[in-house]
Amino acid sequence: MKRFHDFHPIVTFSYYIGALTLFIMLLHPVFLAAGFLLILAIHYMDDRCRGLQRWFFFMLTTGLFVLVLNPVFNERGMNLLFTVGSHRVTLEAVVYGGMSGISIIGIMAVFVSYNVVMSPNKLLFLFAKVLPRFAVLLMLTLRFIPLMRKRLTEIGDVQVSKGLSVREGTLKERGKNAMGHIQVLLTYSLEEALQTADSMKARGYGYSGRSSYQHFVIKRSDIAALLYMFVLLAILAYGRLHGYGWLEIYPVMEAFTFPRKEAVLLAAHCLFIGFPLIVETGEYISWRILN
Amino acid sequence: MQRRSITAPVILIFVLAALLIASAWFTDHYILMSFAVLAAGLLFMLVRFESRKMEVGELVIIAVIAAIASVGRIPFAGIPGAQPTTFVIIVSGVVFGAETGFMVGGVAALASNMVLGQGPWTPWQMAVWGLIGIISGLLRNRRFMQNKWGRILFGAVCGYFFGAIMNIWGLYAAGGPAGTLSTKMVLSYFGASLLFDSFHAISNALFLLVFGDIFIKILTRFKGKYGLLQ
Amino acid sequence: MAYIELKNVTFSYPDANQPAVKNLSLTVEKGSFTLLFGSSGSGKSTLLRLLKKEIEPNGSFSGEVLIDGEPTSETGGGKVGFVFQDPENQVVADTVLHELVFGLENMGLKTAEMRNRVAEMVHFFGAEPLLHRKVEELSGGKKQQMNLASVLLMQPEILLLDEPTAQLDPVSAREFTNMLVRLNEEFGMTIIVAEHRLEDFMGVAGKVVMMERGEAIFAGPPEECMEALWKSEKRAFIPSLPAFFMSVGGKGRVPLNVRDARKWFTSSDISVTGKAAGNKKSQAKSQTVLTVENVQFSYEKEGATILKGLDFSVEKGSFYTMLGGNGSGKSTFLKIIAGIHAPQKGKVTLNGTRLKRLKREEIASAIGYLPQNPKLFFLHDTVGKELESTAEKWGKDFEDAFAIAKRLGIDHLLASHPYDVSGGEIQKAALACILLRSPQILLLDEPTKGLDAVSKKELAKLLLECKSEGKIILMATHDVEFAAKYANRCGMMFQGIITSESPPETFFKGSFFYTTMIQKLFRQVDGGEAVTVEEAVRQCSADPLQPRSS
Known part of the structure; x- marks a missing residue:
């Protein structure tokens, strides 16, 4: 997914925000299923679903948990499927649980893709535009995290050589030693960071207007992409406000029909979520034609 | 400077009022509304953070503590349920005040998720750790927070508070946005997390009991070293 | 006219009973290369900081600091670039490019201008391939070069460096020094550097200033300085070549x-x-205390093998120095002996017992490990408390602890925070805690890094004392001069094994x-x-x- 990665961060960020909103707002089995399949396709195209595999077990259990939770606790609904003892299992609860399950799995899948495409640098870049000081704070923190991890290892080594281990001894000793490590890390790092603060001051931080390096430039294609997404979202919002793209379950479950207007909305939904696929396919075709 | 620090709360009040009115209309979207309130709150704190006067040293301190808070669970790998993140945020709030406490909590959550991978839990973690930071800062001059046992009690409460807020997003995931949550479901959901939250509460209390004073002493010492004593 | 001029400068920190800089007058010419040296705590850092307004220390100040004829309090520090000691601490961003542009962003430059400057600088340093790398992945030497580049991008006229090579290995330090010489020679940059690594810097500086207790006790050309030092009691500061020259009464x-x-x-x-x-x-063959046989080790299961079938043994009363490049496995080797890591293959035997059969405490009582960074050693907020808790843990009296502190000359520091004392002192404090356990073997990782000449000599004396008590000293170091002078056996580590081993002379x-x-x-x-x-x-x-x- 090279082309999609190359969009300006504002484009990719908007796409993920939009996709998340759709998974939350359009609770309709067809919409959810279509959206979920498209996200899977995007993962397949990006890395043959390798990134998703790490989360597979977590997503599956969460999805199943949510699916089961509803019928177990929720007896509301008129369409009785069966009863277990005195517990009513209704169609409403099962459908509702299923939709919630797909919604949450879909949201996680969107996040997994987000983590691949939106590198910390891209998010920092977006923050630098609106919240410059927060962006510097976040940049510093992200720089410190690997440093702290390295220092914790060093501290662990030294303290073990003194006979203080976090892996041996009673729970109390281990807990005490572990917190001792955090204490050394805190004291040491705050001491060393005095130099970080000085190095920032010495390079003129905090004096006059700070600019930010444009790691990314908005191109015409970025504007086109933003417009494309905006139009689709507007259509979807309009449809949603008029009751489409949403299966009403309570108080009365609506009959499962699929009017034409809903089909239009579904098309818009797919065009939005499938945006990265469209971009990549377009890129692939133009390559083929050119070469 | 002066002007901006007044506009921010005014905007916040308007946004909150608008959200309250809106929530009267969209009663079945109360979770979305609470999400919007949360977003507005985070935004307000960020705007305040941007506009207030601040030493470079304070920025660096927040980054150091937030980074430690987010890697702090590594040495505790062999001890179930224990992580020092909440403890570190509480002591920072106590020493540096509400706003710094909030930033430590929020940034620790955001940055560690930027490293480990974002998920739907990110905003909730930011909010709950940020809130713990704020509350510790706001209460720091109260008599019971000046007292060691008061802080220990507070730490234990924070453990359950953390669990309660995180359950909200879990419930949202489970129950969906429409109003299908039954009291029974809420209770059993909270009951299920009770054991885990108790671990959290107990470890917070123990950390504050054994290490609270020394951490407060260390942070206070550096507050002076960085020239941040008002 | 002098470019930088200090007139009767006196400066005291708020709680100090002595001024850090005392009645100091100094002139520095434009385009010159000046070296500041002297033992730790002699006021070098304070002096440098007084020249850079943004990081001026707080305290009472009198006298005048003029740059280009104007007082620094009025001109600000825009002309002055500052590089600090630790390569790691100065870094604020997680990628090289972000780090390089940090200063430029603070100046409010436009992106196009930043790009031009970065392009030029990267070319000068030959660092194109590093531009998008994570800072974490760079070596210490490269990190320090990046810090220098980040400062140079702001186009300063004066470059101040506070012990910039103290944390680097000799090869990277030499590379860094050459970079400074190039800046001075090709671009006429005015450079003032405070350093302990006199071996490298004496030869390149046009002027050297020796400081002691806040005063400049010598300022002039390095050759004259050597002669002046030879006549004083501070011969420890003279590098080996001039020391030899003057010992044999060389002429010219x-x-x-x-x-x-x-x-x-x-x-x-x-x-x-x-x-x-x-x-x-x-020496006559004495009893072998520690043997290492065919040890293999890697940090991760699939990761690179650090030690590849290493064999080693050491006898009672040895002073063994392990030399070798960065990443050759010296530090890992020490950690294996200290029982911090267990080897995947091979065995380590201490007094005839396999190390892995011993309990953590048993290892710690026989083997003391002084890390490269002694600050990580301390859990308590005063040296005294650390000693006290060590005494308690190992069942010793506090009198023993105090006696050791006195012997090491740190008994006046018992109430101090370990981070507030000098590099030599914190090392001694850590050693005191280790010696309190009365170990048979002392392991030291790069103990001379960043030490001034006097502290090095004191360390050597202490180690030789321990050796004469029958303890084994085993240290990993880059410091060939130190190894040649004090060790009775040297080993060369290369790619995970010891390739050669003999007394230093051979x-x-x-x-x-x-x-x-x-x-x-x-x-x-x-x-x-x-x-x-x-x-x-x-x-x-x-x-x-x-x-x-x-």
Whole structure:
């Protein structure tokens, strides 16, 4: 997914925000299923679903948990499927649980893709535009995290050589030693960071207007992409406000029909979520034609 | 400077009022509304953070503590349920005040998720750790927070508070946005997390009991070293 | 007219009872290269900071600091760039490019301008491939070069450096020094550097300033400084080549590098007649305490193998130095012996018992490990408390602890925070805690890094004392001069095994790059086998009247 990665961060960020909103707002089995399949396709195209595999077990259990939770606790609904003892299992609860399950799995899948495409640098870049000081704070923190991890290892080594281990001894000793490590890390790092603060001051931080390096430039294609997404979202919002793209379950479950207007909305939904696929396919075709 | 620090709360009040009115209309979207309130709150704190006067040293301190808070669970790998993140945020709030406490909590959550991978839990973690930071800062001059046992009690409460807020997003995931949550479901959901939250509460209390004073002493010492004593 | 001028500057920190800088006057010419040296705490850092307004220390100040005729309080520090000691601490961003542009962003430059400057700078440093790398992945030397580049991008006219190579290995330090020389020679940059690594810097500085207790006790050309120091009690600061020159009463200009020294030596009438090896007798075989057999180790299961079938043994009363490049496995080796990591293959035996059969406490009572960074050693907020808790843990009296502190000369520091004392002192404090456990073996990782000449000498004295008590000293180091002078056995670590091992006299004689200045000087001299200054003097003063054999 090279082309999609190359969009300006504002484009990719908007796409993920939009996709998340759709998974939350359009609770309709067809919409959810279509959206979920498209996200899977995007993962397949990006890395043959390798990134998703790490989360597979977590997503599956969460999805199943949510699916089961509803019928177990929720007896509301008129369409009785069966009863277990005195517990009513209704169609409403099962459908509702299923939709919630797909919604949450879909949201996680969107996040997994987000983590691949939106590198910390891209998010920092977006923050630098609106919240410059927060962006510097976040940049510093992200720089410190690997440093702290390295220092914790060093501290662990030294303290073990003194006979203080976090892996041996009673729970109390281990807990005490572990917190001792955090204490050394805190004291040491705050001491060393005095130099970080000085190095920032010495390079003129905090004096006059700070600019930010444009790691990314908005191109015409970025504007086109933003417009494309905006139009689709507007259509979807309009449809949603008029009751489409949403299966009403309570108080009365609506009959499962699929009017034409809903089909239009579904098309818009797919065009939005499938945006990265469209971009990549377009890129692939133009390559083929050119070469 | 002066002007901006007044506009921010005014905007916040308007946004909150608008959200309250809106929530009267969209009663079945109360979770979305609470999400919007949360977003507005985070935004307000960020705007305040941007506009207030601040030493470079304070920025660096927040980054150091937030980074430690987010890697702090590594040495505790062999001890179930224990992580020092909440403890570190509480002591920072106590020493540096509400706003710094909030930033430590929020940034620790955001940055560690930027490293480990974002998920739907990110905003909730930011909010709950940020809130713990704020509350510790706001209460720091109260008599019971000046007292060691008061802080220990507070730490234990924070453990359950953390669990309660995180359950909200879990419930949202489970129950969906429409109003299908039954009291029974809420209770059993909270009951299920009770054991885990108790671990959290107990470890917070123990950390504050054994290490609270020394951490407060260390942070206070550096507050002076960085020239941040008002 | 002087470019930088300090007039009667006195500065005191708020709680100090003595001024950090005392009545100091100094001038620095435009485009010059000035070296500040002196023991830790002599006021070098404070002096440098007084020249950079943004990081001026708080305290009481009197006198005048003028840059280009204007007081710094009015002009600000825009003309002045500052590089700090620790390569790690100065970094604010997680990628190289972000780090480089940080200062430029603070200046409010436009992106196009930033790009131009970065492009030029990256070219100068030859660092294109590093631009998008994570800072974490860079070596210490590269990190320090990046810090320098980040400061240079802001186009300063004056460059101040506070012990910039103290944390680097000799190769990276030399590379960094050469970079500074280039900046000075090619671009006329005015450079003031505070350093302990005099061996490298004496030869490149046009002017040297020696500081002591806040005062500049010498300021002038390095050759004159050497002569002045020779006459004083501060001979420890003189690098080995000039020290040799003056020991044998050399005539003419004091040589500061091997080239000049050799020129002087060949034209002089000093002869090499005596034997280099003096009182260093080869010891009779004594009892082997520690053996390491065929040890293999890697940090991660799939990761690179650090130690590849290493064999090693050491006897009672040895002073063993392990030399070798970065990443050769020296530190890992020490950690294996200290029982911090368990080898995947092979065995470590201590007094006939496998190390892995011993309990954590048993290992710790027999083996003391001093880390490269002694700050990580301390859990308590005063040196005294740390000693007290060590005494408690190991069942010793506090009197024992106090006696050791007194012996190491740190008994006046018991109430101090370990981070508030000098590098030499914190090391001694950590050593005191280790010696309190009365271990048989002392492991030291790079103990001379960043130490001034006096502290190095004190460390050596202490280690030799421990050795004479029958303890084993095993240290990993880059410091060839230290190894040559004090060790009785040296080992070379390369790619995870020990490739050669011998007493220092023979060890260094065979090396070409990895050797002492004196050996480099004597390499092409017939019969010249000296490695240290003492040996060289002994060789040459045996019979100075006899003509040279060549």
